[in-house]
Amino acid sequence: MQALLNDIMQEVQPLIGQGQVATYIPALAKVNPNQFGIAVCDTSGKVTTAGDATTEFSIQSISKVFNLVLAVTYYGESLWQRVGCEPSGLPFNSLVQLEYENGIPRNPFINAGALAIADMNQSRLIAPHVAMRDLVRKLSGNEGLLANPDVANSEFEHRARNAAMAYLMKAYGNFHNDVEEVLHNYFYNCALEMSCVDLARASQFLANRGHCTITKEPVLTHDQTRQVNALLATSGLYDEAGSFAFKVGLPGKSGVGGGIIAVVPGRFSLCVWSPALNRMGNSQAGVAALESLTRRINWSVY
Numbered sequence: 001m002q003a004l005l006n007d008i009m010q011e012v013q014p015l016i017g018q019g020q021v022a023t024y025i026p027a028l029a030k031v032n033p034n035q036f037g038i039a040v041c042d043t044s045g046k047v048t049t050a051g052d053a054t055t056e057f058s059i060q061s062i063s064k065v066f067n068l069v070l071a072v073t074y075y076g077e078s079l080w081q082r083v084g085c086e087p088s089g090l091p092f093n094s095l096v097q098l099e100y101e102n103g104i105p106r107n108p109f110i111n112a113g114a115l116a117i118a119d120m121n122q123s124r125l126i127a128p129h130v131a132m133r134d135l136v137r138k139l140s141g142n143e144g145l146l147a148n149p150d151v152a153n154s155e156f157e158h159r160a161r162n163a164a165m166a167y168l169m170k171a172y173g174n175f176h177n178d179v180e181e182v183l184h185n186y187f188y189n190c191a192l193e194m195s196c197v198d199l200a201r202a203s204q205f206l207a208n209r210g211h212c213t214i215t216k217e218p219v220l221t222h223d224q225t226r227q228v229n230a231l232l233a234t235s236g237l238y239d240e241a242g243s244f245a246f247k248v249g250l251p252g253k254s255g256v257g258g259g260i261i262a263v264v265p266g267r268f269s270l271c272v273w274s275p276a277l278n279r280m281g282n283s284q285a286g287v288a289a290l291e292s293l294t295r296r297i298n299w300s301v302y
């Protein structure tokens, strides 16, 4: 595994720093794009790394996975009455589909879907972002994880588009709590800072039929794990989900901080990170690294 990760890193070296760091969140625009890390956590909990695998970064939309975990463990199947399970084929922050489809977001991994899920968490938790922080601390075994308040506040100041989605859902009766309060929690979730090692460990249950080797506890049922992995495979990379399935063939979730988690069911979870993004808002070197990985291990879910 170590040799594999070293080879992947060498292969993608020319791509590191190519693309653009996310600038629509001012606090993220300052990140040095010339960084790259990768960490793999196998189903026994063993971690292998290469590059900047212990450097923390803003997890951004990868938080949508843990947001969903928090909600689905409580609401179960009824959750799917408020959020769909179809790919959107549109950018993560698109508003158009939401009106056509009467305020029901296509899936939990576009912003509108994650906001509806955050609204569900708000209905039952006093401080959803604290519950989320505690969940990722537990799953990764890193008690020191924190959200970066500067990132959360800068997102809150530039919240207009996310607020528009939430208010549109409210107009359709698919948003029950105070919009500003839910956005505050949503942005704190996105602003969590974790390393590739933390994220590979925290998502390991997805490779292990819902069971976390670190806590030795079930996180999701087998069925829920299958559903989440299916959604990650069809919708985890926004409007690049199709070509990601075509080129990589793994369930995955990206974030505009440049991180991508991916799952090789039954074998391992991994996280790759490099901050410069392609046009779809996914890490350029990260997608290339995952493509190299599945080619080298000659394995994908398809």
Ligand SMILES: NC(=O)CC[C@H](N)C(=O)O
Residues within 6 Å of the ligand: 059, 060, 061, 062, 092, 093, 111, 155, 162, 187, 190, 254, 255, 256, 257, 281
């Ligand atoms: N794609 C992303 O990572 C987007 C997350 C970001 N916090 C937003 O809401 O716009």
